[in-house]
Amino acid sequence: MHKRLMFFTIGIGATVEDSIALAIQNYRPDHVVFFTTDGSREKVLPLVLAKLGWSLDSQTLFTVPTPAEFEDFDDVELLHIVYLRAMGQAFVAHNASSADAVVDFTSGTKAMSAALFSAAYEAGVEIINYVTGERSQGRVISGTGRMVTTRPRRLRARDSLREGLRLFNTGDYLAALHAANELAKVATPNLPHQGETRALLQTASAAFLAWDRFQIAEALEHLNALGTEHTELSGKALMGKKPREERKAHLYKIKNSPLCLERLAELVANAKRRDKHGNYDDALARLYRAIEYMAQLRLFEQFGLSTGEFPVDELPESMNKHVESGQQRCQLALQDSWKVLALRGDLCGQKFYELQERIKLLKALNARNNSILAHGFEPIDPVNLAVLREAIEELAIVGWGEERWHATLELCQFPKFKIDRMME
Incomplete structure (x- = not known):
């Protein structure tokens, strides 16, 4: 079972011992850690211990004097580091959890209180306490104290x-x-x-x-x-x-619709998101599929044909030499699909072969086949992604027009939160 630790800053001031004793009596910690200055360790800590009926060598507490170099106690950042380190050491030493810890910053300089609060926040402490009450000359009047609790998880x-x-x-x-x-x-x-x-x-x-x-x-x-x-x-x-x-x-x-321009645009937009995160293999696989899918879509829209069950009698004569005798339907691979389109006079099909010559499209497609996600072990060169993106852009504009293609792509863009408005 985890033990409860409680952490306090102690400054120099009247009635400090009353506020600290009130907090300790309320939370009943197993161990207490006091962050002191040289002055508060000498003048105030004995009053606190007397109020509690404890001795300095009690098993229930230990102190962490603030290092001598913090004479002015104004360096919040350094105090934060000291307090955070001491908290971590205390959790380990006493088998305690930050979730069971309590921090009290009622006493101490402003810098000490700020540093303890920020250290508690970073350490994941669940309860931060402050004792307030009726005041006289800025001090809580003895007997009027009440606790104000903040839960940092919120x-x-x-x-x-x-x-x-x-x-x-x-x-x-x-x-x-x-x-x-x-x-x-x-x-x-x-x-x-x-x-x-x-x-x-x-x-x-x-x-x-x-x-x-x-x-x-x-x-x-x-x-x-x-x-x-x-x-x-x-x-x-x-x-x-x-x-x-x-x-x-x-x-x-x-x-x-299994075959539609919207699905083609989704493949391209999804590839762009993979590329943005540096997942080049995933991006290239999607762009390769987009080139393949584009041929399927074009054959379906222009000629009512399916690459999965392509009628053998619709094959150009130059392509049916590998078809078995009596076979009525066959499957078209990527290159064959584009070849059929080109031989039928389709503008997209003709553009595909123009791109092979002009931007080395075939080399970029082969990069996918040689990647670890396909048949090889070669890492993806982002240059090949750029080639495929350019090819898809030109083919889509030829096939469906620039305005329609870009409007469809726009619908694939994911929105972003206006964070400042969300956090108002």
């Missing part, structure tokens, strides 16, 4: 919420969702809007994580929740009704 929750929003904006939707789920465990009754913000982060992270994984039905479910459960806050800090409904319509097309 303050840390705000920092964690901001970090979760930042993670979302960088595209790390899984980490953002994890942060939101952890925040759901922290009660913040004095900050109701923080709970609303956390819930929005949770729903949005789940939506765009599913979308990023091509889990379209799940993404739509969460996007619907954005509109029904978080309408006002979502519109204020993420995206309004119009862009949300446009993206939902975009996803419904993908859900209902």
Whole structure:
């Protein structure tokens, strides 16, 4: 069982011993750590011990005198480091946990109090205490003391919420969702809007994580929740009704149509997100699939043909030499699909072969085959990603027009939180 530790700063002032004794009697710690100055160790600490009926060699306490170099006690940063280190040592020495610790900064200089508060915050201490009461000449009158308690987890929750929003904006939707789920465990009754913000982060992270994984039905479910459960806050800090409904319509097309321009755009946008995070193998795999998918889409839209069950009698004569006798249907690989398009006079097919010559498209496609995610062991050169992106851009513009292609790509872009508005 963990033991409870309590940490105090002690300055020089009248009735300090009353406030410290009140806090100790309330929390009943197993061990107490006093952060003192040379003066308070000599003049005030004996009064505190006498009030408690303790001796300096008691098993229930030890002191950490402030180093002599802090004569003016104004260096909050150095005091913070000293206090934080002492806390860590105390936790280890007494098999104690920061979750069971209490910090009291009633006494001490302003710098000492600030340093103890910040050290407690960083250490993960769960209770920070301060004794107040009726005052005379700035001192709490003996017998009037009452305790004011702060739970830093509620303050840390705000920092964690901001970090979760930042993670979302960088595209790390899984980490953002994890942060939101952890925040759901922290009660913040004095900050109701923080709970609303956390819930929005949770729903949005789940939506765009599913979308990023091509889990379209799940993404739509969460996007619907954005509109029904978080309408006002979502519109204020993420995206309004119009862009949300446009993206939902975009996803419904993908859900209902295996072959559509929207799905092609999704592959390209997803590859861009992988590239942004330095996942070049993943990005190249998606762009390779986009080139392959584009040929499938073009054959279907222009000629009503499927690369998975391509009629043998539709093959150009130069391509049917590998077809077995009596075979009625075959599967077309990437290169064969583009060749069929070119031989049928399709503008995209002809553009594909032009790009092979002009930007060495075939070399970039082969880079995927030689990568660790396909058949080889070669690392991906980002130059090949640029070649495939350029090829897809030119092919898509030829096939579907620049305006339609770019409008479709725009619907694949994920929004970002306006963090300052979220944290108001």
